[in-house]
Amino acid sequence: MKKTLIILLAISIISCEKLEINKLQKTAHQDSLRTHMNSVLNNLKPFHYLKGKVQKQTIEGLMQKYNVPGLRIVFTNKGKISWSKSYGYANLKDSIKVDKNTVFQGASLGKPVTSMAALNLVEKGVLELDEDVNNKLKGWKVPTNEFTKKEKVTLRRLIGHTSGFNRYYGANYMPNEKLPTIVQTLNGEKPSKHPAVKLIAVPGEKYTYSNPGYLITEKLMEDVTGKKFENIIDELVFKPSDMKNSSFQQPAPKHLMDVSAIGYSENLQPYYYNIISFKAAGAILTTPDDLAKFTSTLIEDHKNGTNIILSKEMISKVFNRGSRLEKLGFTLFNWKDDIAFRHTGHNYGFTSFMFGSVNKEQSLIIMTNGSNTHELFSQILYAVATEYNWDYFKSNEYEPIDISGKDLNVFTGHFDWHGKxxxxxxxxxxxxxxxxxxxxxxxxxxxxxxxxxxxxxLITFPENLENEIKTIHIWDRNNDNHTINKMY
Structure with missing residues (x-):
């Protein structure tokens, strides 16, 4: 009996020690996450800056500078939310703060969601990536003209913005207005406020960002399944990814409207709630936490072949190393061994940003109810890139050099930068x-x-200045390279 008590006591002591170790490990892990988070949130800098001459910014500071009422940011790592934080107000008038349950209009962030659902239908054999969509469309067909003589509009080209359709995105609708059908919108017929969709290029020939292309995708998915678009997305993406606070339904469901942020203009004027007829192109209502589940699911499907939304083979076609004409739902950046994916969303009073690293299995989602967020989003991305070693988007620090005695007149002139x-x-x-x-x-x-x-x-001139300068390169705050022609 005594021996048994000693053994039980020893087991109890060991168990307590393990619990304490686990508690300490958990605390240390949480401290590490908090350190990473604070390093990102309080160290915002532009992409190009002079050493010792830049003042680090905070998210709150830039929100105040650019009149952004509310924001939520979520960072994921290895399939889980690593850290998140909410800022500001979802509703300024009633002083309702943003929290993890606040629903935002995601606008074009719905496009990659739509694309993944469409590709899921391809895997089920319901759709084909490279088939003429007119073979499946019912009640409306892609108009035939000189652009469709040799090449046809396909699903791949619709979701990759290479279908040849024009770009426009017109007005939305107030709740008391009559809504057009998809066919009325495509044909430009009343009560639609939009012009008829128009083919302006040979399908597959060039990239033209196209909202009408996604409206056609929406109709195609409804035609082949016999279901409403929002129900298709619920079944193929939202439920499998456990996205419980997301919907494409228009008008928006009441349970999401009750916790939705109000959108604001750059001068902080509120926008009235409006209905978006282009569901696939821009009607998604969601939270950053739900989108974090979406990106994590895609990364898991790619990494581990979990087949939650897509097979490993299909998601590898999404995260590809091809040209711009081979993109399926995301803008991609190929850098060394990694593939980064990105999409943005803009609607009246709302802006959103989604970015991820395939190889590092990490993603960043930011949603706001403000309009002027370009610099804010960019600097958050650079801070994340610096903290987590995404070397393709780290900020660049420069030191001035002495070029006294050099003839600066060789650099002067008048240049044209896309009309500027x-x-x-x-x-x-x-x-x-x-x-x-x-x-x-x-x-x-x-x-x-x-x-x-x-x-x-950042401006770079040709190495050889003996000949007359004809072009220069400007690297903007996003590190995008622009070739600028000299006028005189």
Whole structure:
């Protein structure tokens, strides 16, 4: 008996020690996550900046600067939400704060959701990626013209924005207005407020971002299943991914409307609730936490072949290394061994951002009820990239160099940047950049490289300056490269 008590006591002590160790490990893990989170949220910087000359920003600071009422950010790692945080207000008038249950209009973030559901139907044999969609469409057909003589509109081209259809996205509808059918919208017939969809290029020939293309995808999915679009998405994406606070239903379901944020303009004027007739293109109501489940599910399907939404073979076609003409639902960035995916969403008073790393199995989702968020989203992305070593989007730090004695006149001239007039002048041995009516000093950071710190523009000139300069390169605050032609 005594021996038994000693054994039980020993087991109890060991169990207590294990519990304490587990508790300490959990606390240490939580502390680590908190450190990572705070490092991101409080260290926002532009993409290009001068060493020692940039003041780190916070999310609250940039929200105040750009009049963004509310925001929620979620970061996922290895299939789970790693950390998240809410800021500001979902409703300014009633002082209702944003929290994890706040529903936002996701706008075009619904496009990758739609694409994955369509690809699921391909795997089920209901649709084909490269079949002429006119073979399956009922009650409306893609108009035939000179653009469709040799190439046809296919599902692959619709969801990849290479179908040849135009870009427009028109007005939404107030709750008291009569809503058009899909066919009325496609034909531009009343009560639709939109013009008829129009083919403007040979299918498959070039990339043209197209909301009408996704409206046709919506109709195609309804025609082949005999179900409402929102029910198709519920069945193929939302339920399998456990996305309980998301819907494409229009008008929006009451349980989501009750917790929805109000959208605001740049000068903080509220937008009235309106109904979006382009469901697949921009009607998704959701939360950042639900979208985090969506991105995590796709990454898990790709990494482990879980087949929750798509098979490993099909999701590999989504996360591909092909050209822009081979994209299926996401904008992709191929960098070394990694593939990064991105999509943005913009509707009246709402902006959203989704970004992920396939190889690192991480994703970032931000949703707001504000309109002016470009710089805010960009700087959050750069902070995440720096903290988690996504080297393709880390901020770049530069140091000024001395180029005294160099003839700066070789860099001067008038340039055309997509319709914007760019003038570079030499004034008392200092270069200045003028874009329309804004003026910035250029700081030399390389032999033929200059930085405009105020707006994070990097300008590179040709290495050989003996010949007349015909083009220069401008790297903007998103590190996108623009080739600019010299006018004179």
């Amino acid at each position: 007039k760019i003038i570079i002048t030499n004034e008392l041995d200092n270069l200045f950049l003028q874009i329309d009516n804004s003026r910035f000093k250029l700081v030399p950071v390389g032999t033929n490289t200059f930085l405009a710190p105020e707006n994070s523009l």
